[in-house]
Amino acid sequence: MPEPILTVAGVSKTYKNGPTALKTVDLEVNRGEIVALLGPNGAGKTTLISIICGIVTPSSGSVTVAGHDVVRDYKAARRAIGLVPQELATDQFESVLATVTFSRRLFGRSGHSDYIEQVLRDLSLWEKRDAKIKDLSGGMKRRVLIAKALAHEPEILFLDEPTAGVDVALRRDMWKLVHRLREQGATIILTTHYIEEAEEMADRVGVISRGELLLVEEKDALMAKLGKRQMDLTLVEPLDAVPAALARWSPTLEDEGHTLRYVFDAKAENTGIPELLAAVAERHIAFKDLETRKSSLEDIFVDLVGQRA
Amino acid sequence: MNLHGIWAIYRFEMARFGRTIWTSLATPVITTTLYFIVFGSAIGSQMKNIGDVPYGAFIVPGLMLLTIFSESVFNASLGIYMPKFTGTIYELLSAPLSAVETVIGYVGAAATKSLVIGLVIFATAHLFVDLHVAHPLLMLFYLLLVAASFSLFGFCLGIWANGFEQLQIIPLLVITPLTFLGGAFYSLTVLPEPWRTVTLFNPVAYLINGFRWTFFGISDVDVLACVAVTAGFGAFCLAAVVAIFRTGWRLKS
Ligand SMILES: Nc1ncnc2c1ncn2[C@@H]1O[C@H](COP(=O)(O)OP(=O)(O)OP(=O)(O)O)[C@@H](O)[C@H]1O
Ligand SMILES: [Mg+2]
Numbered sequence: 045m046p047e048p049i050l051t052v053a054g055v056s057k058t059y060k061n062g063p064t065a066l067k068t069v070d071l072e073v074n075r076g077e078i079v080a081l082l083g084p085n086g087a088g089k090t091t092l093i094s095i096i097c098g099i100v101t102p103s104s105g106s107v108t109v110a111g112h113d114v115v116r117d118y119k120a121a122r123r124a125i126g127l128v129p130q131e132l133a134t135d136q137f138e139s140v141l142a143t144v145t146f147s148r149r150l151f152g153r154s155g156h157s158d159y160i161e162q163v164l165r166d167l168s169l170w171e172k173r174d175a176k177i178k179d180l181s182g183g184m185k186r187r188v189l190i191a192k193a194l195a196h197e198p199e200i201l202f203l204d205e206p207t208a209g210v211d212v213a214l215r216r217d218m219w220k221l222v223h224r225l226r227e228q229g230a231t232i233i234l235t236t237h238y239i240e241e242a243e244e245m246a247d248r249v250g251v252i253s254r255g256e257l258l259l260v261e262e263k264d265a266l267m268a269k270l271g272k273r274q275m276d277l278t279l280v281e282p283l284d285a286v287p288a289a290l291a292r293w294s295p296t297l298e299d300e301g302h303t304l305r306y307v308f309d310a311k312a313e314n315t316g317i318p319e320l321l322a323a324v325a326e327r328h329i330a331f332k333d334l335e336t337r338k339s340s341l342e343d344i345f346v347d348l349v350g351q352r353a
Numbered sequence: 354m355n356l357h358g359i360w361a362i363y364r365f366e367m368a369r370f371g372r373t374i375w376t377s378l379a380t381p382v383i384t385t386t387l388y389f390i391v392f393g394s395a396i397g398s399q400m401k402n403i404g405d406v407p408y409g410a411f412i413v414p415g416l417m418l419l420t421i422f423s424e425s426v427f428n429a430s431l432g433i434y435m436p437k438f439t440g441t442i443y444e445l446l447s448a449p450l451s452a453v454e455t456v457i458g459y460v461g462a463a464a465t466k467s468l469v470i471g472l473v474i475f476a477t478a479h480l481f482v483d484l485h486v487a488h489p490l491l492m493l494f495y496l497l498l499v500a501a502s503f504s505l506f507g508f509c510l511g512i513w514a515n516g517f518e519q520l521q522i523i524p525l526l527v528i529t530p531l532t533f534l535g536g537a538f539y540s541l542t543v544l545p546e547p548w549r550t551v552t553l554f555n556p557v558a559y560l561i562n563g564f565r566w567t568f569f570g571i572s573d574v575d576v577l578a579c580v581a582v583t584a585g586f587g588a589f590c591l592a593a594v595v596a597i598f599r600t601g602w603r604l605k606s
Contacts, residue, residue, distance in 0.1 A: 060606065097446075097447040098447050099447055099605060100605060100606055101605050101606075119355070120449070122447060122448060122449040123449045125447065127443070127444075127447050129443050133439055133440030133441045133443060134439075134441065135365075135439070135441055136439075137369075138365075138368075145361075146361050146365055147361075147444065148357075149357040149358060149360060149361030150357075150358045150361045150444065150445075150450065151357075151358070151448055151449060152358055152449055153357055155357070155361070
């Protein structure tokens, strides 16, 4: 029986003189899970995370972290939480070591601990521990924020767009870090605009748009359930129009008639491919290549958000 | 009680002061020296004693408070305003700290710095005048009370302020005039009516007279009233801070 570490129940938020950033959201996350919240700008991802972490007061609903209500029992709940914010907000004149030690103390732990060294080494910050934060590059600053969030050994980590404004190498590093943290048993909730990131890191994916959590699904199940596949036939001779005999599969012509594309439902019993190929052969339409591919989360996402728009 | 958390804030704030320690200490020493040259020697030699107290010594408590007011308000307000300004406040808001613990950290640090500066001025004053403090323990206690109260006030100001100019406007428009008009440099007894009575409505007059009483055992107003006003001001600021945190006013959306 998986044990929920985070329960969000009926949480909504309307900012004063502002928009309704979140309509009623329910979410449950189990210990050890990695959940990606995917959504466009202004969807309400940061708002949701801020409510859980105690930075924004919800208009309604309740949140429980590690069995503690985040309002009534805020101290215990917050000790279990680590937060890496979206914005790069740092104390410019502090050293790396000082700011990470500060964070650990702030969350009620002694500043004298080998754990701090370990975190800094894990994030390749140990060599830079005496550097002032203002002298670090943007990517390094983001690592510092992660080190600060991890400093008090939280059980659940929130990463709000960890790879925004980060180069490819650092993004890969970040992914590795997330996997390593998961091996150590951490629960991680991250937000992102990038589908590849959700695909790479998450066990489950939640899609947020305009303040609504449209769905939360196992990543693989989501791909299988909503995933469309597509088959491209590269034709020897281009076609002007789809032959009437193929109309029941409603394929499309791409690439100026050089490609016949058929989109099908990957989870259906009968994909229709054998029949289509037989019909193509019957009509003596020659093709030199055949390719099928899975649609990515990106396609699924565009579909979903499009449907509700 | 999150003692580590309080300690973290206190250390952070003290480190911030530490980075500017020489300007922080040189400024009050130089200002005090200037005041003594002008008021103590140049003008003071023309002034008659107030009671048994030479004028040069008489102005020492007011001079100390003048700096302590502004240092306390400035440091405490900047301490909480800066995280709001840079965005690092997210960490404070998401930390397992109660309102009281947060305030102890920030206000404790600001009050400590004011206290140190106050004592530096006190020491500097010794170079110019003979000073015998009648009630040294009470004097220290009073200094602490005033420093803590004004740091609390500064903390509220820092939460309220939406810009740097707002941080400066209140000390400039309210505290400094009230201090000068509250008898920092003169005895209320020299004032003609109705100004004497008007001054009795200035709370700062009570703070200054109470503090002066710990030095010389003289006060223009009732000492108990002085203590009551000082403690009342501190309690009012404390209540304001607790209310601010409870409602999240200007801190949380
Ligand atoms: N403090 C605030 N006051 C008023 N409105 C706000 C505030 N913070 C966010 N909003 C609004 O709430 C909505 C959701 O914002 P939020 O920051 O949660 O989105 P997001 O999904 O994190 O977007 P992004 O991907 O751009 O970070 C937006 O319309 C935003 O303008
Ligand atoms: Mg955001």
